[in-house]
Amino acid sequence: xxxxxxxxxxxxxxxxxxxxxxxxxxxxxxxxxxxxxxxxxxxxxxxxxxxxxxxxxxxxxxxxxxxxxxxxxxxxxxxxxxxxxxxxxxxxxxxxxxxxxxxxxxxxxxxxxxxxxxxxxxxxxxxxxxxxxxxxxxxxxxxxxxxxxxxxxxxxxxxxxxxxxxxxxxxxxxxxxxxxxxxxxxxxxxxxxxxxxxxxxxxxxxx
Numbered sequence: 001x002x003x004x005x006x007x008x009x010x011x012x013x014x015x016x017x018x019x020x021x022x023x024x025x026x027x028x029x030x031x032x033x034x035x036x037x038x039x040x041x042x043x044x045x046x047x048x049x050x051x052x053x054x055x056x057x058x059x060x061x062x063x064x065x066x067x068x069x070x071x072x073x074x075x076x077x078x079x080x081x082x083x084x085x086x087x088x089x090x091x092x093x094x095x096x097x098x099x100x101x102x103x104x105x106x107x108x109x110x111x112x113x114x115x116x117x118x119x120x121x122x123x124x125x126x127x128x129x130x131x132x133x134x135x136x137x138x139x140x141x142x143x144x145x146x147x148x149x150x151x152x153x154x155x156x157x158x159x160x161x162x163x164x165x166x167x168x169x170x171x172x173x174x175x176x177x178x179x180x181x182x183x184x185x186x187x188x189x190x191x192x193x194x195x196x197x198x199x200x201x202x203x204x205x206x207x
Contacts, residue, residue, distance in 0.1 A: 091118030112168030
């Protein structure tokens with residue numbers, strides 16, 4: 001199988017992602033200090049996060065393919081990556097529409113459910129590819145994770161997954177439950193960050 005030339009993510013996408021993260025913080029702060037209404041703050045934060053998911057999905061398949069992954073015949077794994085990116089772009093667009101137009105009483109639950117369904121579908125497809133692809137698929141997936149930009153994307157995806165969980169829980173069970181969910185998010189995200197940091201350090205050539 002002939003692979004396409006190695007690619008790097010677009011600088012425009014990086015600027016957009018950074019701008020959206022800043023927008024989320026600014027809107028959340030404005031809502032906290034009652035500079036804007038609570039509903040508008042929720043819609044603004046949700047719309048910015050949906051756009052971030054959309055941009056991440058578009059950015060993901062354009063990333064550099066590490067040498068180790070190219071040696072392992074990564075075709076099926078790259079196809080799974082493209083499928084995941086497409087599903088997450090669609091989920092981002094659908095969630096964005098919900099945050100803009102859906103009634104305030106239901107928007108958090110509906111947007112959260114859409115994003116969680118997107119992540120669930122991508123996770124199921126990844127599991128299928130890894131389980132049916134055997135050692136070759138596992139080697140290719142491990143090789144792809146040698147790319148620091150991919151690890152960054154996965155960290156952001158993990159954060160967006162937990163945001164969707166928190167939004168959904170808040171709408172169904174209220175603030176008491178959603179606030180507790182920040183604890184496992186912080187622990188898991190910190191653990192992932194530590195694991196990825198160690199992985200990258202092991203892969204750097206010794207000086």
